[in-house]
Amino acid sequence: MNVIKLRAYAKINLGLDVVGKREDGYHEVRMIMQTINLYDQISMKKISDSGIYLKTNLHYLPVNEKNLVYRAAKLLKDEFNIKHGVDIKLDKRIPVAAGMAGGSSDAAAALVGMNKLFNLGLSKKELMERGVKLGADVPYCILRGTALSEGIGEILTPLAPAPECYVLIAKPGINVSTKFVYGNLNITEIKEHPDIDGMIDNISNGDLYGLTNKLGNVLETVTIKEHPVIDTIKQEMIKYGALGSIMSGSGPTVFGLFDNKKKAQEAFYHMKGLDIAKQVHLTDFFNQKRG
Ligand SMILES: C[C@@](CO)(OP(=O)(O)O)[C@H](O)COP(=O)(O)OP(=O)(O)OC[C@H]1O[C@@H](n2ccc(N)nc2=O)[C@H](O)[C@@H]1O
Ligand SMILES: Nc1ncnc2c1ncn2[C@@H]1O[C@H](COP(=O)(O)OP(=O)(O)O)[C@@H](O)[C@H]1O
Numbered sequence: 001m002n003v004i005k006l007r008a009y010a011k012i013n014l015g016l017d018v019v020g021k022r023e024d025g026y027h028e029v030r031m032i033m034q035t036i037n038l039y040d041q042i043s044m045k046k047i048s049d050s051g052i053y054l055k056t057n058l059h060y061l062p063v064n065e066k067n068l069v070y071r072a073a074k075l076l077k078d079e080f081n082i083k084h085g086v087d088i089k090l091d092k093r094i095p096v097a098a099g100m101a102g103g104s105s106d107a108a109a110a111l112v113g114m115n116k117l118f119n120l121g122l123s124k125k126e127l128m129e130r131g132v133k134l135g136a137d138v139p140y141c142i143l144r145g146t147a148l149s150e151g152i153g154e155i156l157t158p159l160a161p162a163p164e165c166y167v168l169i170a171k172p173g174i175n176v177s178t179k180f181v182y183g184n185l186n187i188t189e190i191k192e193h194p195d196i197d198g199m200i201d202n203i204s205n206g207d208l209y210g211l212t213n214k215l216g217n218v219l220e221t222v223t224i225k226e227h228p229v230i231d232t233i234k235q236e237m238i239k240y241g242a243l244g245s246i247m248s249g250s251g252p253t254v255f256g257l258f259d260n261k262k263k264a265q266e267a268f269y270h271m272k273g274l275d276i277a278k279q280v281h282l283t284d285f286f287n288q289k290r291g
Pocket of ligand 1: 016101102151153178
């Protein structure tokens with residue numbers, strides 16, 4: 001097998017709480033993670049030359065060590081002293097710097113791809129252990145599905161698949177740095193913590209309405225202060241029938257959850273017509289079992 005094609009799925013955070021700060025500056029989190037059916041495509045080809053060559057459809061993305069895909073390939077190439085090189089094509093559809101783990105998911109897919117392409121025999125757990133060196137969300141992007149994420153994001157507990165619904169995604173035309181958002185978060189000032197344990201109960205009972213009532217993300221306090229347009233998009237989603245709407249991750253992407261296809265489609269067209277939302281997608285939850 002000399003060529004491999006992979007899908008790198010985006011995630012949203014149905015709940016994001018920060019419960020502490022470590023001495024190295026990283027934050028301890030409790031998050032409900034959910035993979036959605038929006039993905040980048042990656043193809044990897046073994047070559048005789050020893051280099052790592054990356055091409056992408058987005059001209060502004062780095063194609064060297066600054067790209068997480070390159071770093072993922074290099075990490076395993078160095079560890080296993082692989083002599084062959086790899087040609088990688090990355091077709092991005094997940095919005096960049098959006099709070100949807102696009103880069104982390106690409107890195108996760110590249111680790112999985114290298115493992116297959118060079119028959120390294122690493123288990124999922126062993127790939128996840130390597131993934132955290134590239135980013136806190138990378139182990140989750142290898143696991144996928146609905147999961148509780150703790151520690152800095154690397155302690156993962158798989159949950160039952162969250163109840164099905166429609167997911168409207170809208171990203172305003174601004175980019176947000178995760179480092180900036182965590183760096184400007186003052187934990188002592190967080191007034192409302194999302195009820196992560198309640199959300200876990202709702203997920204195990206298949207209670208969509210209980211779940212959508214509890215959506216919450218403490219990082220909104222930092223990002224919305226900087227970019228009030230995020231709040232405007234949330235309000236538009238609710239106005240158009242979303243059961244709940246919050247910012248994903250460090251932002252600035254906003255998502256809304258819908259139980260009704262027609263309403264979700266109407267909200268999608270409305271959002272596309274607004275010039276505050278630059279990238280808009282209508283999708284649903286990725287479910288490992290449904291494929
Ligand atoms: C906020 C979240 C929510 O899922 O996602 P995104 O918005 O990035 O998608 C994650 O916690 C982001 O994970 P990830 O994007 O992998 O973070 P990393 O690349 O490891 O770290 C970027 C920077 O964020 C800060 N950071 C990250 C994770 C964490 N638990 N505490 C932190 O303080 C650190 O300052 C770090 O230098
Ligand atoms: N494969 C990649 N895809 C997207 N961004 C990447 C990638 N590799 C490195 N980056 C850099 O990482 C930054 C954050 O990207 P991304 O992972 O999309 O953000 P987020 O985690 O907020 O969704 C970008 O500004 C980009 O320069």
